[in-house]
Amino acid sequence: MFEFLSRNAAKPATAPEAKASATGPVIAMQGHGRVAWSPRDMVSLTKLGFANNPIGFRAVKIISEAASALPLIVQDRTRRYETHPMQELISRPNAGQGRAELLEALYGQVLLTGNGYLEAVAPDGDPQELHVLRSDRMALIPGADGWPVAYEYGVNGRKVRFSVKEGVSPICHIKSFHPQDDHYGFSVMQAAANAIDVHNAASRWSKALLDNAARPSGAIVYRSADGQAQLTQDQYNRLVDEMESQHQGARNAGRPMLLEGGLDWKPMGFSPSDMEFQKTKEAAAREIAVAFGVPPMLLGIPGDATYANYQEANRAFYRLTVLPLATRVTSAIADWLSDFTGEKMDLRPDLDQVSALAGERESHWRRVSEASFLTDAEKRSLLGLPAQEVGDDG
Numbered sequence: 001m002f003e004f005l006s007r008n009a010a011k012p013a014t015a016p017e018a019k020a021s022a023t024g025p026v027i028a029m030q031g032h033g034r035v036a037w038s039p040r041d042m043v044s045l046t047k048l049g050f051a052n053n054p055i056g057f058r059a060v061k062i063i064s065e066a067a068s069a070l071p072l073i074v075q076d077r078t079r080r081y082e083t084h085p086m087q088e089l090i091s092r093p094n095a096g097q098g099r100a101e102l103l104e105a106l107y108g109q110v111l112l113t114g115n116g117y118l119e120a121v122a123p124d125g126d127p128q129e130l131h132v133l134r135s136d137r138m139a140l141i142p143g144a145d146g147w148p149v150a151y152e153y154g155v156n157g158r159k160v161r162f163s164v165k166e167g168v169s170p171i172c173h174i175k176s177f178h179p180q181d182d183h184y185g186f187s188v189m190q191a192a193a194n195a196i197d198v199h200n201a202a203s204r205w206s207k208a209l210l211d212n213a214a215r216p217s218g219a220i221v222y223r224s225a226d227g228q229a230q231l232t233q234d235q236y237n238r239l240v241d242e243m244e245s246q247h248q249g250a251r252n253a254g255r256p257m258l259l260e261g262g263l264d265w266k267p268m269g270f271s272p273s274d275m276e277f278q279k280t281k282e283a284a285a286r287e288i289a290v291a292f293g294v295p296p297m298l299l300g301i302p303g304d305a306t307y308a309n310y311q312e313a314n315r316a317f318y319r320l321t322v323l324p325l326a327t328r329v330t331s332a333i334a335d336w337l338s339d340f341t342g343e344k345m346d347l348r349p350d351l352d353q354v355s356a357l358a359g360e361r362e363s364h365w366r367r368v369s370e371a372s373f374l375t376d377a378e379k380r381s382l383l384g385l386p387a388q389e390v391g392d393d394g
Contacts, residue, residue, distance in 0.1 A: 038197050042136050045189040046112050049196040055285045056189070056196060058299055059292035060111050066318070067326040068103035070349040074334075075386045077344075085126075086337055086345055093130035094121075105132040106174070107325065111292070114185030116174040117151070118333065119162070120340070127340055133171075140173070140183045148173075148183065172336040174329055188291050195287035202281035239263075293321035318356045323349060351384070 038048050049056040074084045081087065093102045110116040113135040121129040133153055141161075143149040151162040151171045162171050175185030189196070282303055289296045295313040296303075326349050334347035352361055368374070368382050380386070 037194065038200075040190060040193055042113050042187070045187065045193060045196075046136070048200060049189045049192065049288075050112055053196055053200055053288070055199060055288045055299060055301075056192070056292075059289060059294045060108055062294060062298065063111060063292060063321060063325065064104045064107035066322045067107045067329075068100045070322070070326050071353040072099075072330060072347055073350045075346050077386060079386050084345070085341075086334070086347060089127060089130065089337070090333075090347070095129075102130060102132060103329075106329065109135045110174055110176060110185070110325070110329065111188055114176040114178065114187035114190070116329070118172040118174070118336075120170050120172070120337075122170065122340060125340065127337060142183060146182060168339045169336070172333060174332050192288045192291035195284045195291065199281055199284035199288060202277050202284065205277055206281075293317075314356050315360065318354060319360075323351075323354075348384075 038044060050060055051057070072087070072090065074081045074087045090102075091099050093099065097105075106116045106118060109132065115135040115138070117133040117135060117138050119131045119133055120127040121131070137154055139152045139154070140148050141150040141152055149163070149165050151164065151173070153160045153162070162169070164171065176187070178184060178186035282301060285299070285301045286296045286303070289299050289301060295317055297310060297313045298317060330347045330349065334345055337347075338345050351357055354361075365383065368379050371379070374382070
């Protein structure tokens with residue numbers, strides 16, 4: 001900001017009485033430079049880290065879209081099913097969503113809040129529809145022993161209670177590991193919250209720099225040769241008008257300032273190169289990407305050389321982030337849906353149809369098939385295939 005010499009204001013005849021608190025300097029010293037972090041509640045983190053942050057938004061989108069696009073297989077201990085009620089339910093969970101939309105919403109809720117809630121509509125005992133419920137609207141009701149007895153979903157002051165006491169729970173609660181909470185999961189957003197604050201602050205600073213590009217922090221000092229202590233009103237107005245018209249805004253960035261008549265510019269504060277905001281912003285972006293498990297290379301963040309090429313980074317992304325998340329979620333869904341029918345089924349990603357892992361899977365198949373000391377049943381088990389049924393020639 002600019003500091004000008006005071007206008008033609010008459011000095012008071014007597015100085016006003018000065019009153020000061022003895023604790024004022026202490027409070028001012030302690031509060032100066034204090035870091036202001038954003039709130040850590042679920043709604044605020046989702047707004048700041050997803051809706052208002054491009055790195056968090058893209059990280060959640062790339063993981064949830066990749067995980068929801070994985071082909072899924074349904075099998076039990078003896079066979080793999082081409083068609084099965086569980087597979088049909090997942091493929092068309094409700095009238096408004098397909099498999100990809102439902103799973104993307106579920107994965108997104110887990111990533112953003114650490115909790116994912118899936119509701120089963122089962123009027124006749126067997127699930128007919130599946131719906132993803134928003135985590136910020138769901139509350140777990142623990143019983144006297146600490147285990148959940150119900151889930152309560154609230155919207156606009158109205159609440160719906162889902163009892164889990166008797167029979168199969170209509171709610172499948174998928175939560176991330178939380179070391180200090182018995183009922184709710186730990187969100188990636190919470191781990192990346194500080195980096196998100198830094199990245200957002202750097203973005204706001206960059207925007208402010210553009211809005212005030214050629215108006216650097218400093219003071220214009222007036223030193224008159226004839227002993228005049230301050231600018232006249234006309235001189236002051238002319239200076240202000242010239243600054244507003246010629247040296248403010250992005251289009252005037254870098255325009256030199258011509259000072260005359262005893263005016264001198266005294267810079268104050270740090271320049272962009274001194275603060276290195278761009279490097280700080282890139283470092284914060286890498287921290288956000290690391291928290292989500294996305295190689296920075298896939299998000300276009302410069303300065304990362306962890307992986308030799310894009311293909312290697314993409315393979316690591318699927319192997320270390322997408323598949324663990326998809327396997328955990330689909331396994332929980334399969335166990336939950338199996339409770340309705342009493343038939344133990346397995347729902348998991350088909351790794352042989354993941355293009356990013358094609359080379360890795362081909363090498364694995366070749367090693368297993370060439371192992372002559374293994375039986376056919378052992379080979380099938382190593383490849384993730386169900387046991388071959390007696391009399392099955394396939």
